[in-house]
Amino acid sequence: MAVRTKTLPPDRGLTARMMLTVVLLGALYLFFTWILLQANAGIQTMVLVLGLMLAAQYFLSDRLALLSMGAREVTPQQAPELHDMVARLAALADLPKPKVAISPARIPNAFAVGRNQRTATVAVTQGLLDQLEPHELEAVVAHEITHIKNRDVAIITFASFFATLAGYLTQHLFYWGLWGGFGGRDDRNGANWGVIVYLVSILVYTLSFFLIRALSRYREFAADRGAAILTGAPSHLASALIKISGRMKVVPQRDLREAEAMNAFFIAPALSGDGFAELFSTHPSLERRLAHLRRLEEEMRR
Numbered sequence: 386m387a388v389r390t391k392t393l394p395p396d397r398g399l400t401a402r403m404m405l406t407v408v409l410l411g412a413l414y415l416f417f418t419w420i421l422l423q424a425n426a427g428i429q430t431m432v433l434v435l436g437l438m439l440a441a442q443y444f445l446s447d448r449l450a451l452l453s454m455g456a457r458e459v460t461p462q463q464a465p466e467l468h469d470m471v472a473r474l475a476a477l478a479d480l481p482k483p484k485v486a487i488s489p490a491r492i493p494n495a496f497a498v499g500r501n502q503r504t505a506t507v508a509v510t511q512g513l514l515d516q517l518e519p520h521e522l523e524a525v526v527a528h529e530i531t532h533i534k535n536r537d538v539a540i541i542t543f544a545s546f547f548a549t550l551a552g553y554l555t556q557h558l559f560y561w562g563l564w565g566g567f568g569g570r571d572d573r574n575g576a577n578w579g580v581i582v583y584l585v586s587i588l589v590y591t592l593s594f595f596l597i598r599a600l601s602r603y604r605e606f607a608a609d610r611g612a613a614i615l616t617g618a619p620s621h622l623a624s625a626l627i628k629i630s631g632r633m634k635v636v637p638q639r640d641l642r643e644a645e646a647m648n649a650f651f652i653a654p655a656l657s658g659d660g661f662a663e664l665f666s667t668h669p670s671l672e673r674r675l676a677h678l679r680r681l682e683e684e685m686r687r
Contacts, residue, residue: 393478393614396535399607403540406600410593417589420582447498447506450650454496456488456508467514470523471507474530477615483507483533492636493517493629496650497529497538505533516632517625524612524622525629528652531611537604541597541649601649601667606677608652619678619685626678629653630671 451457461468468485475482483499486508493512499505507529509522517525532538613619630653633641641655648654649667669677 393531393534393611396607396610399535399537399604402600402603403537406596407540409596413589413592417585420585444500447500447504450496450498450647451486451488451506451508453647454488454490454508454510456486456510458484458486458506466519467509467522467526470526471530474523474527474615478530478534478611480505480530480534483530487511487514490640492640492655493632494647494651494653494655495525495529496647496652497532498650499533500539502533502536505538507533512632512636513629516628520616520618520621521625521628524616524618525625525652527612527615528608528622530615531608532604534611535604535607537600537607538650541601541604598665598667602669605652605668605674609674609678610681613678613681613685617685619682623675623678626653626671626674 459467464485464487467487471485472482480502483497483505484507486506488508488510490510491512492510493516495507495509495513497505497507507526509525513522513525609619609622612622616622633653633655651668653671654666654668668674
């Protein structure tokens with residue numbers, strides 16, 4: 386059972402990082418938009434269509450995430466203990482109770498989705514329910530509740546918007562610009578704009594990628610901290626993370642690859658890397674998270 390040690394405070398470090406990321410990406414995206422506007426109507430029309438598609442994806446992102454994991458919303462009658470746990474932790478965090486969903490996936494994991502705190506859903510996999518003890522499950526749910534409290538899911542979704550668009554342009558517009566030309570311009574200018582848009586798209590995608598990954602890793606530390614505060618027991622989350630990571634090693638690679646697209650939302654990535662590879666990861670390494678939780682345990686004992 387959760388022990389209320391104190392009200393879950395806002396994470397000023399996370400807030401500052403989210404604001405800085407939004408400002409930097411905003412400047413980068415304004416430059417990107419200016420370059421696109423210098424191209425031609427053909428590109429602008431295509432970007433408009435892609436923008437509408439991505440906007441639809443943003444508003445449907447929670448449903449898409451749940452659908453990708455086969456997760457279905459469950460009622461309090463279907464999962465009374467899980468609902469009670471979510472309700473209790475949401476109350477501790479001063480949040481409206483999120484919806485609750487369960488995925489039949491074998492991989493032990495959990496995630497939170499939703500554009501805002503009123504539309505949020507906490508989802509857990511059947512593999513997680515089968516693997517963890519109640520106090521460990523509570524720590525995992527507290528981690529997801531903290532993500533909702535911090536509003537970082539919505540920020541990550543917003544920050545990914547132009548990165549996704551830039552990635553698409555990088556893959557498709559180079560050849561379209563060189564060989565198809567940019568309508569309304571002569572062949573030489575069309576080819577030149579194709580190269581410019583291609584190079585700028587690479588720059589925007591690369592910088593966005595690393596900024597978003599850095600923010601994503603920090604938000605996991607912030608959610609770990611929130612879970613420790615809500616439960617009053619950092620060791621419970623540490624135990625859960627060890628079990629989840631250990632179980633990942635015996636899950637078939639095919640299952641892990643199928644779930645990899647959800648890495649940014651998971652409490653622990655389906656596939657991860659250490660050392661230099663961590664720069665490309667959405668999560669800090671298990672070792673760093675455990676060390677962080679040990680420090681929190683020591684601070685809470687003082």
